[in-house]
Amino acid sequence: MSPLGTRQAREREWLLVKTDFLVQAARNPTLAHVLSAHRGRLRQVVAERLRLQAERNPLPAALPDAESAAWAAVGVYDGVTVQLLLDGDTSGARARLARLLTALLADRAGAGTSADR
Template sequence: MAVEGTTGPAAGRETGRVTKRRVRTRARLLDAAFAVFSAKGFGRVSIEEVCEAAGYSRGAFYSNFTTLDELFFALYRQRADLIAEQVARALAVDGADPGVPASVDRVTEALLLDVDWLLVKTDFLVHAARDPDVARTLLEHRERLRRAIAGRLARTAAGPGPMDLPAVLGDADGAAHAVVAAYDGVTVQLLLDKDVERARAWLRQLLTALLTDGGGTSG
C-alpha cells in the first residue's frame, strides 16, 4: 500500500491514480460550472453552488482553481479550443471543394452554436468589461481563437486550389478578425430568438460575402 513519501513503482502508480482523479475532478467542476452559470448567470453563482452541483467540497475546488474567474477561463479555453478545432476540421476535409462557398458551408454546419454557452460567455463579457485585468485575460483568449482561424485561412489560401481573400480584408489575420466579428454578431441575434438554423443561414451568408468581396457563387 502506497503512503505519502513512498518512492519507486508503487509511488508511481499512486501518482498516476491521483493525477487521473484530479483530471476527473477538474472536468466535473467545469461541467457543473457550465450548468450553473447557464442557469443562473455568471456573477450570481457562488463557489459553494458550483461545488454542490459537482458533488464536491470547497477543498476540491481550491485544489484546482483559486477563483471563479480562473474556473471560467478554463471553461472558455476549452470552448475556444473546440471552436478552433471545428473550424480546422471543416476546412481540412480531404478531397473537398476548396472554394469559399463550399468551405463556408462546411464551417457553418460544424460550428458550435450553443445558446447556453452564449449566455455564459455574454454574462462574463459584461463582467470583464468592468474589470481591466479580467478584460485583458479575456482578450488574450479571444486572440488565441483568431490566430487559430488565421492560421487555417492562410494555409487554405496557399494550398491546392487556392482561396483568394478579398483585398479589403488584407491578410489572413484581417480575415480572421472579420470571421470572429461575424460570428459574434450572429450569436447576439441567436441569444434573442434561439433559432439555431436561422443563425447558421445568416452566418453562411455573412462569411461568404466577407470572404469573396460580396460575391461567391456556388456551383
C-alpha cells in the same frame, strides 16, 4: 426533451455564459486582459486556417491578410451570437453566419462557384 432540443438548450446556455463573461470583462480590467488573450489565440487559429484556404482561394482585397480576415470573421460570429440569443433561431443563425462569412471572405474575382459566393 428531444436530443436536438437538449443540444440547443446547452448551446444557448453556453452563449449566455459567454455573454455574461463578456459583460464582466468589460467592467473588470483583469478579466478583460484574460479574455483579450483568449480572443487573440482564437484569431490566430482562425488566421492560420484562412492562410491555408488563401493558398487555394485568395482573400478579398478589402481583407489584405489572414489576420484582418480573422478579426472580421470573429466579429461576424459575435454579431450572429447576439442575434441568436435574442431570436432563438439556431438554424437561421447558422445559415446567416455561413452566408455572412462567405460574403466576407469570398474572393469576388477569384476561383470558386457561384454557390461559394
